Amino acid sequence: MFKSVGKRVKKYDGEGLVTGRMTYVSDLTMPNMLICKTLRSPYHRAKLNKVDVSEALKVPGVYAIITKDDVPHNYFSMVPDHHVLAEELIRYKGQNIAAVAAISKEVALEAISKIKLDIEELPFVIDPVEACKPGAPKVRPEGNLHLFDGTSEVRKIRKGDVEKGFAEADYIVEGTYTTPSQEHAPLETSASLAYLDEAGKLVIHSKTQGLYFTQGDLANVYQLPLNKLKFVGGTIGGGFGGMNSIHTDHLAGLLTLKTGRPVKFHLTREEEMLYSTIRSPWIFKFKDGIKKDGTITARKVDILHDCGAYTELGLYAVEKNANMIAGAVKVENLEVNSRMVYTNKMPSGSMRGFGVNVGQFADQVQVDKLAHAVGMKPIEVRLKNSFKENDENHVGNPLVAVSSIETLKMVAEMAGEELAPEYANMSSK
Amino acid sequence: MSEILSFYLNGNPVEVLVKPEQTLLELLRDELGLTSPKCGCNHGDCGACTVILDGKAVKSCLVLAPTVKGKKVVTADGLCSGEKLHPIQQAFLDYGAPQCGYCTPGMVMAATAFLLENPKPTKEEIKEALSGNLCRCAGYEKYTEAVLAVSKGEFGLLPEGSDFNV
Known part of the structure; x- marks a missing residue:
């Protein structure tokens, strides 16, 4: 009576999964591809005075290093208050401060180690009840409690x-x-591969769960019209909601725009566990x-x-x-x-x-x-x-x-x- | 210093330049472009990178590449011949075990090596054998049922004398 109800239905891409021939975003690679690594905040809360990348840029094989000043519009996410790269007030441990594109992971990490930060650690607040108290360290300059409709704490x-x-x-x-x-702990950690196509369009292979949402969000960050920004989705090794937020797409795209070369940014397990949403x-x-x-x-x-x-x-x-x-x-x-x-x-x-x-x-x-x-x-x-x-x-x-x-x-x-x-x-x- | 490494990959001889600090997983994925072993943690915790090395399941992120000199490495895409899937792969497919599928190649290799060692296991033994392979979509029950079905011969005989069965 039913074609599918009560019966085993073969997964349409099952052969690719059981043979390992399925290509996930983290499996992608391109000729001349650069690897992105980021310098993250060592402190939960800090005042970032200066980022000196001059020594890091001298490491052979480094193509670009970007900080907040290199981002056309430094805000992203659904409520666009999240800084792509940290501004003066660092708000969480692991917040991205600078991003490097280099010929290999090793070179990128060496460059990261040579970036000099003028940074002052500040008192921080982790506990939500403590954060509500008057006198708690301010996570945002405008205060810790969100104002609904800009007027009410409740x-x-x-x-x-x-x-x-x-x-x-x-x-x-x-x-x-x-x-x-x-933590969502998807087995495949966040990954992006960005490149410029023959027509100069920025193409990003993304793990996002919301392709058009991410496209709109990042068009704003890059200050590009939508017809200059293409997103390619695909099979992803788990999302569980975590891939509704942008973890790697923004920086891979920025570094591709800066270098003109394909850039891959793939988080380590530690980064995924400690610093993603x-x-x-x-x-x-x-x-x-x-x-x-x-x-x-x-x-x-x-x-x-x-x-x-x-x-x-x-x-x-x-x-x-x-x-x-x-x-x-x-x-x-x-x-x-x-x-x-x-x-x-x-x-x-x-x-x-x-x-x-x-x-x-x-x-x-x-x-x-x-x-x-x-x-x-x-x-x-x-x-x-x-x-x-x-x-x-x-x-x-x-x-x-x-x-x-x-x-x-x-x-x-x-x-x-x-x-x-x-x-x-x-x-x- | 880099050196030339010779070993057998899915039955074929391979020669490749290897760095002393490179893991087998990095060698397979980054140098040989073979992406069926996945990198989930790079610490031997998740099992997504499991391959069969001289008949034993190993986590390739914990194996230094130069140590596989002269040895036989089999990966999930090397298990099937042409269109024909290995019984374990067919069982995983028929039981709908993979969801996102990222853990699947590792599961395939762990299960295959296990059945070579223990062809008639109990369900508990299968669970124990797959306990080093994490599936975040939580497909454990179906993976276990599928391996049990293979062990009962529901998917035909396991290939013998092949490269991984040394």
Whole structure:
């Protein structure tokens, strides 16, 4: 009856994978290709006074060394506040300061060792709670807390009246949940190969997960029209969200524009682990009111997202999180307060459901606590407070094709959990 | 000083200029342009660079290239003859084991060398044998099932007397 459902479907590029004949970006090479290596900040936070590349340029085989002054527009990423090469205030350990293009990895590394930095280490802040305090070292000159719409430190969601909801509750249940940072660790580390084609167009073979997004972003950095910048995607050895951020494309392209030669930039495992974007840490504080019959009367959630040194995709994560954090339970009285703080760490990137699954972890553990408080089965509290067809979600969107009750009942059945008739007979309709 | 190194690569004699500090992985990828061994960590942790050296699976990033003088090196692309895949490769393909595929050539070599040593393994033994090969997409279960199927003869007999089976 079905051609594919329930059957094994052969991966269209499977032969290339099992024979190793598939070409990944890190496998690419070209005649006359130069190798890029970068000098990174040894400090979490520092004042960079001067970069002296004169001795490094004398190393035989070095074709170019670039610093911030060589970048046409030194800002990139979704919220374009990330410096391609460091400016005066260094914001995280491993931030790129200078990039070298040389005939080999060895020559590039030798040149890196001869770049002289006039740099002063400054006090830094790693902990997101410490970073919120007055007097904390400033990650950004404009302060550590992000201002939403340029005015508010808090991104708010308001529905009903939480104080009234708490007053109606028989129990108040509080909980604090934290999630750590997490590196994507793709088996193939970030890699780019850039070259100029016969027509003078800059071509970049990229590991990016967002080809056109990266193209637009870097056209701005290079100050090139889009018809002078071509991106080539392909098979990538894992992304997991990490390749939504630019790690190598920007510098490979800049060095190709500077030298006219193909340039490959391939991160080492250490660079990928220590300096690329990550799933950044979160702190969630819940306060819920619940009646003895299991009705949740109010929910207040205070959220702090540790964004790292630059915005990257942190703001996007905060927005997604704020919209989802109240969870799959219907609450009439809701208050959500999201804050995003900058710290001297690698920036917050996208990673597999970023912003959402971290919040759902906190929400689901909290709902179990609620069930414990009122002496109900955890699944019954979820059923009792479940959304139904045509309900409005927490931010006022109507819900259609709702099936959460049916899904929960199936979960109960699979887990061998007996439901009381009042729950077993529920429906989302 | 660089020297000329002779060894056998996928059954063919090779002569190549090698630097004393070069690893076998660098030699294969950078000098010989053979990219089926992948570089995931360059520290022997991930197994993506696994090749078969005189019948044993080794991590080529941990082998100094000059030490393979006169030896036989087999890589994943050397296992299949023409269009015909090696049973391990066919099993990985049929079981849908590769996802991004970057770990796959290393998995192929680790599994092949293991079955030469232990043709009738248990599932636990297979897991142990592949434990030095990381798959970030987490395809371990399918890789293990596929090796088990090969060991039960579901993909035909393993080629014998070939270059890696010394």
